[in-house]
Amino acid sequence: MWWNRQKQKTPTTPRSRKIARLDRIFSQYIRRRDCGFAYGYCISCGRVIHFHKCDAGHYINRRHMATRYDEMNVNAQCIQCNRFTEGNIQGYRRGLIEKVGEKNVEMLELKRFNSCQLTDSELDMLIALYKKKLETLEKNQIFLK
């Protein structure tokens, strides 16, 4: 029921609502990128996962704003790894090196220390950008079917 869905903290300020909206669109984009309309693999353990039953898991914790919306830092992950084994971080690092190479992973690990304050208009731009990217991705994937 819809009233049971509100388990997560409800965003209260306009800014936190924007961040929540961007998180949602970005997560959808990442899962669509990695799973298409059906199946993909968990970045940390390699298990087969489904678009609707997986998470977009962060390698560098999402509290670091500099890497929160970095496409390399976020990948489709099984719920088990993301929620119950704290991201299965060693497996994640191995999987990420396989996917993007060790140099990129090391750069990502440094980038987390950058300070990054997204303004409201930057958040709006990112929301618009990822809506567009998601639409394009879905259009192309449907075309390929």
Ligand SMILES: [Zn+2]
């Ligand atoms: Zn996993």
